[in-house]
Amino acid sequence: MALQINQEIETINKGIVTNPYLRIESYRIDKVLGYLLVSCAMFRDKNDADSNKFIYHEDYAQPMGRAGQTGPIATLITYNDNSFEYPVIIEFPLGTSEIVTEDILEDQEVTRTITYNDFDENGDIVEKTRTETTIEKVKTGTHEVTKSKIDISVIGSDPYGLAYEKLKTHYEGIFGAGNVTDC
Amino acid sequence: MSVVSFTSSNIRFGNQGTFGGTTQLSNLWMGTTNVSLQTIYTAIIYPRGPANGANLATFRSSKWRVIRLRSNDYAKGNVSFTYPITVSSAGNPVGDNYTFSNLDYAYVTITATATYPYTFQRWETLLPTPAGTSISTSSSVALYFTDWTGYYEVRAVFA
Numbered sequence: 001m002a003l004q005i006n007q008e009i010e011t012i013n014k015g016i017v018t019n020p021y022l023r024i025e026s027y028r029i030d031k032v033l034g035y036l037l038v039s040c041a042m043f044r045d046k047n048d049a050d051s052n053k054f055i056y057h058e059d060y061a062q063p064m065g066r067a068g069q070t071g072p073i074a075t076l077i078t079y080n081d082n083s084f085e086y087p088v089i090i091e092f093p094l095g096t097s098e099i100v101t102e103d104i105l106e107d108q109e110v111t112r113t114i115t116y117n118d119f120d121e122n123g124d125i126v127e128k129t130r131t132e133t134t135i136e137k138v139k140t141g142t143h144e145v146t147k148s149k150i151d152i153s154v155i156g157s158d159p160y161g162l163a164y165e166k167l168k169t170h171y172e173g174i175f176g177a178g179n180v181t182d183c
Numbered sequence: 184m185s186v187v188s189f190t191s192s193n194i195r196f197g198n199q200g201t202f203g204g205t206t207q208l209s210n211l212w213m214g215t216t217n218v219s220l221q222t223i224y225t226a227i228i229y230p231r232g233p234a235n236g237a238n239l240a241t242f243r244s245s246k247w248r249v250i251r252l253r254s255n256d257y258a259k260g261n262v263s264f265t266y267p268i269t270v271s272s273a274g275n276p277v278g279d280n281y282t283f284s285n286l287d288y289a290y291v292t293i294t295a296t297a298t299y300p301y302t303f304q305r306w307e308t309l310l311p312t313p314a315g316t317s318i319s320t321s322s323s324v325a326l327y328f329t330d331w332t333g334y335y336e337v338r339a340v341f342a
Contacts, residue, residue, distance in 0.1 A: 076265075
């Protein structure tokens with residue numbers, strides 16, 4: 001499962017690349033904040049991507065054993081005469097839209113009488129008062145707003161497929177609709 | 184019963200925690216004249232520098248790594264990170280201003296670029312000691328989080 005970008009880009013470490021290969025490197029689900037986080041990387045092609053992964057856990061123990069691993073395309077790329085860093089970490093909110101009623105709060109001056117203890121000339125406690133004016137948030141009405149309700153169940157049974165679907169849409173926003181295909 | 188007088192701005196309350204912030208300061212019986220609000224926690228991204236030490240250790244269950252890249256001779260070649268960010272040395276060591284979380288990245292890619300007519304020879308370690316351990320003879324190489332436990336300094340050798 002991966003994506004191919006059907007556009008030509010200029011890179012600083014792998015020359016001109018005609019059809020970059022986009023792969024998700026890791027997935028993370030933040031249950032508290034309701035986000036699916038993916039980190040991704042672009043490679044020259046599938047062979048380039050395959051040379052930058054391991055078959056056995058023991059294989060990544062020694063750096064000298066990775067002579068063929070040259071890493072992904074450098075994040076700084078040029079596309080359509082624009083230089084920018086392609087996104088590596090992307091967060092997708094997991095939730096459903098919901099209309100909720102919220103209070104409208106406005107700043108208002110509020111004057112309060114504060115009671116406090118003081119001491120008289122004999123050292124006895126006496127109760128005194130003073131007034132203080134502060135700015136406080138005061139409810140002046142309500143309005144309806146649309147919010148994203150955190151719901152990680154929207155992931156469904158295929159988190160990997162969902163991640164690629166969302167990544168595809170995100171990268172179509174950079175390279176154009178229809179220019180990012182499954183591969 | 185004694186009375187304690189506060190005569191200077193020497194009382195500070197944190198703006199987070201059980202004491203709720205400026206609105207609650209007005210409830211203090213001695214008023215707010217000599218009371219200030221101390222900012223104790225506002226940073227989201229923690230900058231680091233030489234005074235802060237090299238290792239950020241463990242924060243939010245994430246192990247943060249710092250890696251510094253050097254060239255044995257910047258006249259012969261420069262070094263850069265190319266993933267997950269692109270930043271070049273431009274004649275100086277690079278990496279001090281960045282930390283990488285192992286939750287987000289399994290590896291970083293470093294790249295050495297020789298200046299003609301010189302050529303790249305190898306990447307080797309400087310720290311941890313002993314220095315001089317060869318890492319790779321490929322000018323562009325992925326370094327994984329399993330390769331080091333804390334502060335890591337590597338050097339590209341050009342000749």
